[in-house]
Amino acid sequence: MTVIIRGARLFDHAAAGPVDLMIQGEIIVGITSAGAVEVPGAEVRDATGLLALPGLIDIHTHIHPAPSDTADQVGQMAPLGGVTTSGLMIYPDPGESFGDAVRRVEALAVKGASDFCAHLRIEADRATEDFTPLAEIGATAVKLFMAHGAPGIQSGLKELTVAAARCATLDIPVLVHAELGDVVDGMLQEGIVSMDENLTWDDISFLRSPEVEAAAIDAVAAVGRATGARMYIVHVSCEAALEAALRARRSGTQILIETCPHYLTLTDEDARRLGGYGRVLPPLRQPRDVQALRAAVQQGLVDTVASDHCGHSDQAKHVDDLVGSAAGLPGGQDLGPLMIDAALGEDSWLKPQDVTKVLASGPAEVFQLPGKGRLLPGYDADVTLIDPAATTTVSAATTHTASPYNPWEGWQLRGAVHQVLRRGELIVDSGRLQAAGGQLIRKA
Numbered sequence: 001m002t003v004i005i006r007g008a009r010l011f012d013h014a015a016a017g018p019v020d021l022m023i024q025g026e027i028i029v030g031i032t033s034a035g036a037v038e039v040p041g042a043e044v045r046d047a048t049g050l051l052a053l054p055g056l057i058d059i060h061t062h063i064h065p066a067p068s069d070t071a072d073q074v075g076q077m078a079p080l081g082g083v084t085t086s087g088l089m090i091y092p093d094p095g096e097s098f099g100d101a102v103r104r105v106e107a108l109a110v111k112g113a114s115d116f117c118a119h120l121r122i123e124a125d126r127a128t129e130d131f132t133p134l135a136e137i138g139a140t141a142v143k144l145f146m147a148h149g150a151p152g153i154q155s156g157l158k159e160l161t162v163a164a165a166r167c168a169t170l171d172i173p174v175l176v177h178a179e180l181g182d183v184v185d186g187m188l189q190e191g192i193v194s195m196d197e198n199l200t201w202d203d204i205s206f207l208r209s210p211e212v213e214a215a216a217i218d219a220v221a222a223v224g225r226a227t228g229a230r231m232y233i234v235h236v237s238c239e240a241a242l243e244a245a246l247r248a249r250r251s252g253t254q255i256l257i258e259t260c261p262h263y264l265t266l267t268d269e270d271a272r273r274l275g276g277y278g279r280v281l282p283p284l285r286q287p288r289d290v291q292a293l294r295a296a297v298q299q300g301l302v303d304t305v306a307s308d309h310c311g312h313s314d315q316a317k318h319v320d321d322l323v324g325s326a327a328g329l330p331g332g333q334d335l336g337p338l339m340i341d342a343a344l345g346e347d348s349w350l351k352p353q354d355v356t357k358v359l360a361s362g363p364a365e366v367f368q369l370p371g372k373g374r375l376l377p378g379y380d381a382d383v384t385l386i387d388p389a390a391t392t393t394v395s396a397a398t399t400h401t402a403s404p405y406n407p408w409e410g411w412q413l414r415g416a417v418h419q420v421l422r423r424g425e426l427i428v429d430s431g432r433l434q435a436a437g438g439q440l441i442r443k444a
């Protein structure tokens, strides 16, 4: 049967007037001016006054063992923020094959409603493993950490180069957490900064400085140039890092740039207010960094904006404990509303077309997600319908995560997620989740 979503305007082409989105099964089969075509027997659903976006893609989310957010919980939370595809960071266990790791996560993630794709974290000693199974399981990326506090995870430039060369062969991007871990480790070893009860926010900013991030990106660029791999810098946080990435891009290296809603909206002042809850790596930066990143999104220089969601429970995060709090902020349900507000709100700084680029078509192209990222015939019927007249009030109380806090608590955002369709199925209606049934999306 044909379903017609009638009368919504396209978020990024609202001036073109209301449209009909025609859906058969899981697929969009047509877009016309509203009422231009009648299909006998079609189910017509009124969407007058709403704005339609492609189902949003949050390409960078973390899943953890409970009590932090697990894969099914991320998949149940994400659609409430308009997301229909979640990029899951999958951590293979020691000795577990890449394929088994994906199947383990998939068994849980199908209990969520968002579709998902598999990025695999590669620890230093696994960078030289056979990567060909990644193609068989449809993995969309590997992720390496140049800095990581836990033993064995942090990779040096040799491991990064080996992994990048193999990813170039597979045509998948290498996700890089770009901070110079050796510098961080050396500073800690020499007591230049001490992770003890006297640790302050300024210590963290000094330890994880913009220079430490930017210099890592310079090194990533050298690896990209040497291997021909597509190097994807996750969570670019500051002007210096952005400039390093753009410099490499200008010289012909394939550098892809991701930033996150927290780096576009929050500063070190928020971090001080949030205490241990505000701990994230790289740390929140200065207002000038926020402005530089916003300008880069406006100029089309940023490929994706992703939440980097870490739904840590209060067992992992403590407002009054900077040292003992796990790094990472929640934001998986807030990504869409924050970016939509950036285009619709009183203080808007973004064109609607930029929102659909960084939250839909951009990640779909970078990660070669078949059928995702556009409202066009032949694409999956992933549709996020926004009520632009409504307001979203951000609160931990209405955010479906194990996180006991929300960094944007109390923010009033213009627009609200009204309905979400995933492959034609209504999975969110009036702010309530209706379904499970997420699927693994394999690289095209």
Ligand SMILES: [Zn+2]
Residues within 6 Å of the ligand: 060, 062, 089, 234, 308
């Ligand atoms: Zn991350």
